[in-house]
Amino acid sequence: MTEIPKEEMLLKCPSTCAGCGSLLALRYILKAAGKDTVLVIPACCNSVIQGVYPYMLHTVPVYNIAFAAAAACASGMSEALRAKGEKTNVIVYAGDGGTADIGIQALSGALERGEDFLYICYDNEAYGNTGMQRSGATPLGAITTTTPNGKTVNKKDLDRIVEAHNLPYQATACSSYPADIYNKVKKALSIPGPKFIHILAPCPPGWRIPSEKTVEIGKMAVKSGIWVLWEKEYDKFTVSAPSRAAMKRPVPVGEYLKAQGRFRKVDEKTAAVIQANVDKNLKKIALEAAQSEETE
Amino acid sequence: MSELIMSTGNKAVAAAVKMAKPLVVAAYPITPQTEIIESIADYVEAGDLKARYIPVESEHSAMTACIGASITGVRVFTATSSHGLLYMHEMLHWAAGARLPIVMGQVNRTLAPGWNIWAEHTDALSQRDTGWLQVYVSTVQEAYDATLMAFRIAEDNRVLLPVMINMDGFLLSHIMQPFEMTEPGDFIPPLDLPHKIDVNDPKGYGAMSPANVHYQFRFDMEKSMRASRTVINETEAEFAKRFGRSYAPVEEYFCDDADVIIVAMGTLGKEAEVAADLLRKEGIKAGVMRIRWLRPFPLDMNIKGKDLVVIDRDCSFGFGGVVAGEIQARYPDAKIASVIAGLGGQEVTYEDMAEFVRSRKMGTEFWFGIPQEEQ
Known part of the structure; x- marks a missing residue:
């Protein structure tokens, strides 16, 4: 059993929407990171939910920065701290738009240079802060304010793009599995160099789900296999326990789609494409896990 | 006594940076600035400058990495030019708004299209309103001296705003002149950033600031910009006292008894002195x-x-010369003949400048090189 510290690193009354997955994830990220941490936050929901000056939500320093700039800011911060001999964790907490779209150049640069920081993307699959416009991470079929009939192209495979940078540590997670998040952040921060964790974070208003369903929908994503929890430490690729169980008998993705208002315009044909994409990805992941085990 | 060495403007800036000892340099190459950051990379590799050199993937990231480093309380430097400066534009506002004393070497170069690498001031002037202090230099020695002074001015707690040292592309960045590589000693005091990040005293930086506080932050910047006039004067006086080279915010050449004064920035402002000499020989009291x-x-x-x-080596389209306009705005009684000259590296000699004076029509704008009937 994972022992998670009882001390809360977030103060009360954040100005999130009810049932925010990104804040739930951050609660456990900060418990894992501890007080010797600086958060770097580009434009995203988490730049707004901190509250209004002079109040703050976090008990660690938070540096807000421009939309495209998170990874570069963390690079400078980490280099300066290391030059001073300080080991302070530098953690980026960015949305999917700030990571997969506008921030991807800075992210790629920082990963390639081998900067010592942890980049965490909380993925609510759209530009949530500006009112749910489609992002590169919006999945096929999802309604957003700029895809009123559902997105017609696939979600960008951010993890494969990041993986091409050969990081010492990379993982996926979901806000519905806090112990998994806690353990992954702990492990990531124990490894020098660039680390990346991609967290699926359900968004009740954006996904058009009741606010008490955040955890349940996240679990459905994992159980259907549309979101897979894994980690990669250097070349060792491991499927995490919740997904290992789910992959044995994945729930049809249709149930996940039907539970969310954003997929209400998905017809049978698109649903079949989504299912086929899930099946294909699960096969790829199973193969990668098996190959990684063989080379052990 | 410091040694006199031959150097380009770029290398003089890099030498001054080595003396100032920043702990982090983040930069991206662009002509004609690249020699600055190559020289710094050499210093770092050789161990002559104990700094982290971050070879970022863009100018946007160069300025951002400087911001991230600076807020930890360390001295930082970057350099850029032209399109690189424009690509930084968003982060220039962030750097100044965050009150970070970042110092940047900026080599003035024309903006495309079409591609053109020669001198023009439109790049820096289009960043006029970002909250950066801007100094324009005219010799290799001045490039060196201004860079040393920039760190002291930016880091003064009465200022805490970033400083951009502007130098004409090729006309100064690549011209060799002798200069004295003065050891600054304790001329630049250690940096003590009052708002640096401290995990034992966690604060939120740049959180949402509504209208009732935002204008106060901005007025605070304006107050510091006003205070920087005093700090610049003090710094330049102290520099003159210690090292024997004096500078003023506006350098004057035979202005006291002058009837007509050429006003310009950068290398044109230096070349204009030769034009004034020429005009005085003709009996025109020029300064x-x-x-x-x-x-x-x-x-x-x-x-x-x-x-x-x-003389503006720039143009604000639909308005005119930026410097002429600024002077007119701050000195409503000023009698100005505006000349747009030197765009895209157009050659402007002291003979040309003397002719601008002789044929001046007060209250008009003249584009050098364009036939009179098209003006």
Whole structure:
């Protein structure tokens, strides 16, 4: 059993929407990171939910920065701290738009240079802060304010793009599995160099789900296999326990789609494409896990 | 006594940076600035400068990495030019708004299209309103001296705003001149950033600031920009006292008895001195004012009753010369003949400048090289 510290690193009354997955994830990220941490936050929901000056939500320093700039800011911060001999964790907490779209150049640069920081993307699959416009991470079929009939192209495979940078540590997670998040952040921060964790974070208003369903929908994503929890430490690729169980008998993705208002315009044909994409990805992941085990 | 060495403007800036000992340098190459950051990379590799050199993937990231480093309380430097400066634009506002004393070497170069690598001031002037102090230099020695002074001015707790040292592309960045590589000693005091990040005293930086506080932050910047005039004067006086080279925010050349004054920035402002000599031989009482600090803008130019021939190596389309316009705005009684000259590296000699004076039509704008009937 994972022992998670009882001390809360977030103060009360954040100005999130009810049932925010990104804040739930951050609660456990900060418990894992501890007080010797600086958060770097580009434009995203988490730049707004901190509250209004002079109040703050976090008990660690938070540096807000421009939309495209998170990874570069963390690079400078980490280099300066290391030059001073300080080991302070530098953690980026960015949305999917700030990571997969506008921030991807800075992210790629920082990963390639081998900067010592942890980049965490909380993925609510759209530009949530500006009112749910489609992002590169919006999945096929999802309604957003700029895809009123559902997105017609696939979600960008951010993890494969990041993986091409050969990081010492990379993982996926979901806000519905806090112990998994806690353990992954702990492990990531124990490894020098660039680390990346991609967290699926359900968004009740954006996904058009009741606010008490955040955890349940996240679990459905994992159980259907549309979101897979894994980690990669250097070349060792491991499927995490919740997904290992789910992959044995994945729930049809249709149930996940039907539970969310954003997929209400998905017809049978698109649903079949989504299912086929899930099946294909699960096969790829199973193969990668098996190959990684063989080379052990 | 420091040694006299031959150097380009770029290498002089890099040498000054080595003396100032920043802990982090983040930069991206662009012509004609690249020699600055190559020289710094060499210093770092050789161990002559104990700094982290971050070879970022863009200028946007160069300025951002400087911001991230600076807020930890360390001295930082970057350099850029032209399109690189424009690509930084968003982060220039962030750097100044975050009150970070970042110092940047900026080599003035034309903006495309079409591609053109030669000198023009439109790049830096289009960043006029970002909250950066801007100084324009005219010799290799001045590039070196201004860079040393920039760190002291930016880091002064009465200022805490970033400083941009502007140098004409090729005309100064690549020209070799002898200069004295003065050891600054304790001329630049250690940096003590009052708002640096501290995990034992966690604070939120740049959180949402509504209208009732935001204008106060901005007025605070304006107050610091005003205070920087004093800090610049003090710093330049102290520099003169210690090292024997004196500078003023506006350098004057035979202005006291002048009837007509050429006003320009950068290398044109230096070349104009030769034009004034020439004109005085012809019996025209000419002088030169070379504006060095454009931000903060000089408020004590002694121009009463004199004709000003303001040469702008820039243009604000639909308005005119930026410097001419700024002078007119701050000195409503100023009599100005505006000349747009030197765009895209167009050659402007002292003979040309003398002719601008001889044929000046006060209250008009003249584009050098364009036939009269098309003006």
